[in-house]
Structure formats: structure tokens, C-alpha cells
Amino acid sequence: MWHGTNEDSAEVMKHFYASEEYFNCKPIEPAASILRTLANKFRFVVITSRSEAQRDATLDFLRTHFAATQQDDDANNTMLFEQVVFTNTFAAAYEHKKCTKAFMMKQLNAQVLIDDSINNIVQCAKEDVKGILFGHYPWNTNRTIDSQLHNEAQKKHVKHVQHWHQVE
Numbered sequence: 090m091w092h093g094t095n096e097d098s099a100e101v102m103k104h105f106y107a108s109e110e111y112f113n114c115k116p117i118e119p120a121a122s123i124l125r126t127l128a129n130k131f132r133f134v135v136i137t138s139r140s141e142a143q144r145d146a147t148l149d150f151l152r153t154h155f156a157a158t159q160q161d162d163d164a165n166n167t168m169l170f171e172q173v174v175f176t177n178t179f180a181a182a183y184e185h186k187k188c189t190k191a192f193m194m195k196q197l198n199a200q201v202l203i204d205d206s207i208n209n210i211v212q213c214a215k216e217d218v219k220g221i222l223f224g225h226y227p228w229n230t231n232r233t234i235d236s237q238l239h240n241e242a243q244k245k246h247v248k249h250v251q252h253w254h255q256v257e
Contacts, residue, residue: 099179102140102179103143106146107146116155117253118253124169125157127257128157133171136193136194137174137176139178140175148173151170156168176193194218195216200218200219201220202220203220204220204221205224205226207228210247214234217243217246219246220248221250222249234247234249
């Protein structure tokens with residue numbers, strides 16, 4: 090588990106997004122195909138904790154792995170997402186203005202956040218925005234949602250899933 094400062098986190102993430110490991114990352118299967126199916130009913134916006142400094146690499150990744158249709162190629166450049174918003178959580182304090190995902194969800198009038206961060210999901214629930222906590226990772230299993238949400242109405246806004254099939 091990470092115990093560094095926000096500035097340390099920003100520096101670590103900055104190096105990771107410039108690394109070969111990042112460029113070789115693949116999305117969790119079957120995320121793209123499930124999102125394509127759900128696109129018949131929903132509009133998708135990416136709200137990422139990444140910094141504006143990672144905009145180009147992030148957009149390249151999304152265009153490559155989340156094309157609007159399976160037949161789309163790089164020349165078409167269309168992706169499943171209408172918009173990509175950078176909250177700059179992992180930016181150094183002097184680089185960019187930061188905001189929370191919960192704030193952006195409210196600004197965009199979005200209905201559901203799918204995220205692997207328990208903090209983002211809890212913040213959304215406190216704002217009466219539904220959240221799907223995705224995955225079983227060290228950073229989202231060390232605390233329970235129940236210990237952070239103190240009323241039943243907020244707890245009803247949260248669902249924890251392990252696989253993309255459970256998002257359908």
C-alpha cells in the first residue's frame with residue numbers, strides 16, 4: 090500500500106504514464122465489448138484522475154482500445170466516449186487545477202461512476218450519485234464502504250463488482 094504524499098504520487102504517476110509498461114497496458118477484458126453493448130442505452134464520458142499532461146497518451150489509449158465499433162481502426166479515430174475529463178488528481182499542485190470525480194459527475198449530470206477507487210465511489214455516494222466500485226485491489230479492499238457511509242440512502246448508491254460482466 091502506498092504511503093507517500095500527493096506530490097510523491099504525482100511524480101510516480103508522471104513516470105508511469107511515460108513508461109513502456111503504460112504503453113503496453115491492455116484494458117481488462119471484456120470491458121470494451123460490454124461498453125459497446127451498453128452504448129445502445131447509455132452515453133459514456135471518461136472522468137480520469139490523470140493529469141492534463143497525460144492527455145495525448147490517454148486519448149491514444151482510448152482510441153486504440155475503446156473504438157466505437159470493433160471494426161473501427163486508427164484512421165477513423167472514433168471512440169466509445171463522448172468526452173474525456175481530466176481531474177488532475179495525480180498532477181503536481183502547481184501544474185493544473187484539480188477537482189474530484191464526484192464534482193465532475195454533478196457538473197455533467199452523470200448517473201453512474203464506474204471506478205476502482207473506494208474514495209471516488211464514497212464521494213459520489215455522499216453526493217447522491219450512484220457508483221460501481223470495480224475490482225478487488227489493495228487500494229479498494231482495505232476499508233469497507235459501510236464504514237465511510239453513515240446512512241442507508243448513501244449505501245444504496247454503491248455496488249461492488251469483481252468483473253465487467255457484473256456491470257452489464
